[in-house]
Amino acid sequence: MHLDRPKAAPPSRPPRTARRSKLRRTGIGLAFMAPLLVVNVLVIAVPGALSIGYSFTDWTGLGSANFTGLDNYTRLFGDAEFRSALWHNILWTGFFLTVPMAMGLFGAFLLSRVKRFQMLFRVAYFIPYVVATVVSGSIWESLLNPDQGIGQGLDKLGLPFLNGVNFLGDPDLALGTVAFVNTWQWWGFLVVIFLASMQAVNPSLYEAARIDGANTWQEFWHITLPGIRPTLMFLGLMTVIWSFLIFDYIYILTQGGPAGSTDVLGTLLYRSAFANQEAGYAASMGVIMAMISVIAVSGFLYLRRRGWDI
Numbered sequence: 103m104h105l106d107r108p109k110a111a112p113p114s115r116p117p118r119t120a121r122r123s124k125l126r127r128t129g130i131g132l133a134f135m136a137p138l139l140v141v142n143v144l145v146i147a148v149p150g151a152l153s154i155g156y157s158f159t160d161w162t163g164l165g166s167a168n169f170t171g172l173d174n175y176t177r178l179f180g181d182a183e184f185r186s187a188l189w190h191n192i193l194w195t196g197f198f199l200t201v202p203m204a205m206g207l208f209g210a211f212l213l214s215r216v217k218r219f220q221m222l223f224r225v226a227y228f229i230p231y232v233v234a235t236v237v238s239g240s241i242w243e244s245l246l247n248p249d250q251g252i253g254q255g256l257d258k259l260g261l262p263f264l265n266g267v268n269f270l271g272d273p274d275l276a277l278g279t280v281a282f283v284n285t286w287q288w289w290g291f292l293v294v295i296f297l298a299s300m301q302a303v304n305p306s307l308y309e310a311a312r313i314d315g316a317n318t319w320q321e322f323w324h325i326t327l328p329g330i331r332p333t334l335m336f337l338g339l340m341t342v343i344w345s346f347l348i349f350d351y352i353y354i355l356t357q358g359g360p361a362g363s364t365d366v367l368g369t370l371l372y373r374s375a376f377a378n379q380e381a382g383y384a385a386s387m388g389v390i391m392a393m394i395s396v397i398a399v400s401g402f403l404y405l406r407r408r409g410w411d412i
Contacts, residue, residue, distance in 0.1 A: 206292025227290035239354035
């Protein structure tokens with residue numbers, strides 16, 4: 103009886119050669135990452151560390167900085183303008199976590215049912231997002247002008263209900279108006295991202311749900327939302343962070359006015375640093391904004407560990 107001899111194991115690589123190969127691969131990886139690491143250190147880490155240091159001084163932005171301890175933070179939480187701006191940021195965050203997110207989900211779900219011209223709709227929804235903020239802000243500023251904007255145009259057509267309404271000059275309307283303009287640009291981006299995530303959901307789940315008699319709402323609630331939960335969680339996190347960093351549309355349309363009704367932390371920080379020459383005080387605001395982002399990221403990581411994004 104012939105017995106096959108067991109095949110000899112391939113010769114193992116000498117430990118020294120394996121270590122050299124590993125070090126070589128690590129060195130190549132670090133070499134490719136080095137430019138990005140240098141940019142991050144110079145643009146993020148160093149300015150961030152300097153901002154923390156300057157937040158404990160009365161620096162004007164020029165010359166030497168005098169250490170004042172926690173005076174800036176004490177002043178910060180006693181500042182009515184800071185509390186008002188923080189409250190506006192909270193309102194802004196609550197709005198963008200609900201209205202644009204709901205619009206994006208609804209639009210993406212409807213678009214996922216469209217079989218023809220879907221790409222055309224996706225491009226149309228995404229165009230406002232790629233338009234420069236300065237351009238779209240200037241267009242909306244003209245449209246909302248109470249003297250020669252959309253109100254006057256509708257009045258000529260026999261619809262006078264918006265005639266004379268000063269959307270950006272009325273303290274009761276200004277913040278909501280800027281949020282509306284920002285939503286016009288933002289929700290198309292959400293539609294495209296949510297649509298891409300929905301298209302990755304297993305189609306057999308929808309087929310099984312229809313066989314069981316599920317309607318469209320039940321399909322959306324029990325299949326679509328759980329299927330896109332990682333994307334939903336991530337966009338929720340980014341919405342919180344971006345909402346506390348909002349600056350561009352508010353500065354273009356209102357500069358924080360009228361009477362501070364649209365002031366947010368970003369515009370207050372800018373005015374303190376460059377108009378009032380209180381760079382140390384502005385740095386303390388920047389530190390608070392960074393802490394808010396850290397809290398948001400920590401909450402996201404906690405929910406992720408609990409399995410909410412699976």
